[in-house]
Amino acid sequence: MDQELRELYQEVILDHNKSPRNFREMEDSTQDSEGYNPLCGDTIHIYLKINDGIVTDVSFQGSGCAISKASASLMTSAVKGKTKEEAEVVFKNFLDLITGNLGENPNTDKLGKLAVFAGVQEFPVRVKCASLAWHTMKAALDEKETKVTTE
Amino acid sequence: MNSKEEISVISNSTIYNVEAIRNDFPILQTTVHDNPLVYLDNAATTQKPISVIKEAQKYYSTMNSNIHRGVHALSQVATEAYETARIKIKKFINALGKNEIIFTKGTTESINLVAQSYVRPNLQAGDEVIISQMEHHSNIVPWQLACKEKNAKLKIIPIDDNGDLIFKDFEKLITDRTKFVSVVYASNSLGTINPVKKIIDLAHQNNIPVMLDAAQAVNHLPVDVQDLDCDFLAFSGHKLYGPTGIGILYGKVNLLDSMPPYQGGGDMISKVTFKETTYNELPHKFEAGTPNIAGAIGLGEAIDYISKVGIENISFHEMNLLEYATEAVSDIPSLKIIGTSKEKVSVLSFVLDDVHPHDIGTFLDFEGVAIRTGHHCTQPVMDRYNIPATSRASFAMYNTKAEINVLVNGLKKIIGVFG
Structure with missing residues (x-):
């Protein structure tokens, strides 16, 4: 496989695509939001349970490509247990990573497992795939009523 | 793409020389990710001959x-x-x-x-x-x-x-x-x-x-x-x-x-x-x-x-390609063709189990293959088959069986990675 392609489709991403974590509906969520990418028809539904300002549970449902599914799956692990503010910081760091704002050789210490998405910055058309779950999570955090779209 | 199969006899009097046609389309000399361009997105837009x-x-x-x-x-x-x-x-x-x-x-x-x-x-x-x-x-x-x-x-x-x-x-x-x-x-x-x-x-x-x-x-x-x-x-x-x-x-x-x-x-x-x-x-x-x-x-x-090429000749050539491609993908068990009418133009839409069309599109791009992935501006069709999107290879007068082989080999590689 080509090096650039390998950077995009890392083992962790392929694994989360195949066996996404927290892939379920949440009946007792406190807030949720739906996201949609009209360009490819991908849909995602994010469920949050927030108690005393802390995200105690996150889950998702929907259909999408490997990048969007793995991103949603890893997102659920990344924000679980965080305060609302901490979750927003992770969101911002993730967006900076995939849009290339952290530079060519980003310091990914703060990002933990999310660092596997560094390869996305080389694929501008796939940035929306990686960010859909995150924008949708942010909308759920903010309890926005409108559906998130990438366009 | 030089092979003998690319010159085919259409009727007693007509020889369809796809290599000569390819030479009229400058873009077909392009490489994509160091591979020769295999342009199979003709239903989105076709390439232009030098005369145009x-x-x-x-x-x-x-x-x-x-x-x-x-x-x-x-x-x-x-x-x-x-x-x-x-x-x-x-x-x-x-x-x-x-x-x-x-x-x-x-x-x-x-x-x-x-x-x-x-x-x-x-x-x-x-x-x-x-x-x-x-x-x-x-x-x-x-x-x-x-x-x-x-x-x-x-x-x-x-x-x-x-x-x-x-x-x-x-x-x-x-x-x-x-x-x-x-x-x-x-x-x-x-x-x-x-x-x-x-x-x-x-x-x-x-x-x-x-x-x-x-x-x-x-x-x-x-x-x-x-x-x-x-x-x-x-x-x-x-x-x-x-x-x-x-x-x-x-x-x-x-x-x-x-x-x-x-x-x-x-x-x-x-x-x-x-x-x-x-x-x-x-x-x-x-x-x-x-x-x-x-x-x-x-x-x-x-x-x-x-x-000059003849629309009937183009049609005949494209039907050969469609038949060849349909046959070639038939031994991929996880592949399902969407659109199996007996009367078709040279469009092959398909889905693969467990691999989303966008991932297929990105992988094939690295093989030099351009296909369309998505809903093709026909969302009601996607809803009819209960799928979000398909991958679509569409063939034109300048495509070859060798190019279809590149597509099919690419698909087999993808299945290997995602399987």
Whole structure:
């Protein structure tokens, strides 16, 4: 496989695509939001349970490509247990990573497992795939009523 | 791509030399991610032969000027080239007269023109317009707009599991309130060639005019508007090896004559005063403003190129490719073809278990293979099959079996990675 392609489709991403974590509906969520990418028809539904300002549970449902599914799956692990503010910081760091704002050789210490998405910055058309779950999570955090779209 | 199979005998007298054709398309020499380009996204847009590129360049470098209004030499040369292109198009689809050929931006504008200038003024509350479930969004939304405004009803001919129209349901949909039928000649996402003659015959028995979206038909099949007896027909230049931003609306002259202009502006008038304006004659009544002159001339040249190769020969070659590709993917167990009509143009839409079309698209891109992934602007078709998207390989006159092998090997590699 080509090096650039390998950077995009890392083992962790392929694994989360195949066996996404927290892939379920949440009946007792406190807030949720739906996201949609009209360009490819991908849909995602994010469920949050927030108690005393802390995200105690996150889950998702929907259909999408490997990048969007793995991103949603890893997102659920990344924000679980965080305060609302901490979750927003992770969101911002993730967006900076995939849009290339952290530079060519980003310091990914703060990002933990999310660092596997560094390869996305080389694929501008796939940035929306990686960010859909995150924008949708942010909308759920903010309890926005409108559906998130990438366009 | 040099192999002996690429020169095939079409009939006793015709030799189809795909290698010679490929040499006429400069872009086919391109590499993508260090691999030779394998361009299989022809249903989105086709590549342009060098003669079309040169002709558009020739217009800008030797005759650029505005048409229909200058007495100077350049304007006359440009006007003649533009009007010559119209005659070529008239011959290509066998229209009765050149005033039945309207230059537009493309299929989308052609359909909107008919929706706004023909159907909308004739539509009353409770009237009906019929389209099909396999329409491109450009043959859905213009009718939704007109129907919504007039409180009319948009009715849909359903499709079966193979992607064929259910004709008996079409018969049932027709009522005395049906004012118009607009259907796609060949589907961009399924490949299905619709029984348009039967549709037109039945509609005409009920005095209903019919429009055909022929964007995916004129590049694959001989199209004769008089034989079809369609009332309107639309297609785009860029899917016909011509430039983007130019398209055609064919309409029967009596219908076009009866219609109010679509847009107002220069060139579409014969006299303007603040009190009253009289409109220019056909086809100029529908060509307000300075048109895409280079586009029209380029499209004329593209038609010359197609005529030289022969649309029947192109069709024969493409059917060979479709058959070969369909056979080649049949030994991939996780692959399902979407659109299995017996009558198809060279479009192969498919889904793979557990691999999303976008991932397929990115992987194939690294093999140099360009395909389309997504809903192909036919979301109701995706809903019909309960899928979000498909991958689509579509073949043109310059594609080869060797290229299909690259596609199929690429798919097998992807399955290896995701499997």
